[in-house]
């Protein structure tokens with residue numbers, strides 16, 4: 001198990017052992033991230049209408065020693081993020097796309113946020129399982145699929161050769177009423193049946209959240225916004241503090257549940273809503 005930071009800047013990367021650089025979220029080039037930390041690095045990829053752009057990004061990540069490609073599959077189109085629209089959110093600097101795709105900084109945000117417009121213009125909405133085949137044909141790196149929340153998709157992911165699945169609903173920002181990832185986790189773990197690692201993200205804020213995910217079968221737990229919050233508050237030290245807090249809280253939860261190692265965290269350590277209902281039958 002490890003806590004994987006999803007990072008947007010080199011300073012946040014320096015605070016984590018294992019990181020995933022986000023395609024849209026990252027305001028630093030992967031070259032900057034690679035040269036500023038020793039962390040195990042994954043690169044998160046979107047399939048763009050222009051496949052040559054996706055292919056170039058994969059080649060760059062490969063040559064910089066990134067260990068895996070994470071293909072996000074829950075964003076063939078961007079959800080309607082009303083808060084972004086209301087707040088007139090501007091598209092962040094997408095450092096890794098500079099020189100590959102042009103940005104129209106003058107796009108107004110009448111019908112949506114600038115991010116929404118940018119995503120609409122660049123992402124390939126026809127994203128399908130065939131794209132995993134295509135991605136495998138251009139890289140020898142392991143490919144993880146991020147955005148899986150059902151047993152059916154988890155089985156399909158294994159079938160098409162994914163090296164891992166990430167149970168994620170994009171921080172609940174894509175679609176209202178998408179299932180919370182902690183509720184979808186066990187179904188996916190069962191469907192995958194140990195064939196590949198199952199990671200999870202979304203709403204992990206305390207060590208006890210990490211503990212719950214491990215008990216439900218996650219191989220690793222990822223954190224996104226908490227790292228950003230730490231970074232915003234106190235730069236690299238803040239990001240480091242968040243990771244340390246999560247580790248300390250996890251160790252405390254393990255100690256209080258009688259677990260000497262992560263391997264000793266098991267399904268019997270948590271009670272889910274489903275368990276409660278089954279107990280009444």
Ligand SMILES: Cc1cc2nc3c(=O)[nH]c(=O)nc-3n(C[C@H](O)[C@H](O)[C@H](O)COP(=O)(O)O)c2cc1C
Pocket residue numbers: 006022023024025026044072146168169170171172201202203204222223224225226
């Ligand atoms: C500012 C921001 C930018 C993000 N950018 C991406 C992205 O480019 N690609 C992606 O797959 N997910 C992206 N995400 C979603 C995160 O990877 C993650 O799934 C989500 O934030 C859930 O974790 P959290 O609740 O710990 O933040 C982004 C999230 C945030 C908050």
